[in-house]
Amino acid sequence: MNTQHVYDVDAPKKPVSVSANSDLIHHAKRAGINLSKTFEEAVASKLRATLEETWLAENKGAIDAYNERIEKTGVFAAKRRRF
Numbered sequence: 001m002n003t004q005h006v007y008d009v010d011a012p013k014k015p016v017s018v019s020a021n022s023d024l025i026h027h028a029k030r031a032g033i034n035l036s037k038t039f040e041e042a043v044a045s046k047l048r049a050t051l052e053e054t055w056l057a058e059n060k061g062a063i064d065a066y067n068e069r070i071e072k073t074g075v076f077a078a079k080r081r082r083f
Contacts, residue, residue, distance in 0.1 A: 006044065006048055007044065007047070013036075
């Protein structure tokens with residue numbers, strides 16, 4: 001699967017300090033969950049969602065105009081399609 005990254009995956013690691021429920025951390029470690037990897041995946045997922053929301057908001061006018069045009073005039077060569 002070709003995953004597109006919204007950040008440089010080869011950038012060096014940087015230690016960060018986060019606070020979390022101690023019992024949650026205890027159980028996660030006992031279950032063998034890699035907390036650093038899980039943290040990176042969660043932050044990347046949230047970043048992707050935030051960037052997508054921002055892009056959609058910034059382009060709402062163009063998207064609405066395009067959809068309105070398609071609704072009125074149809075898609076290019078629609079009469080020639082065989083499906």
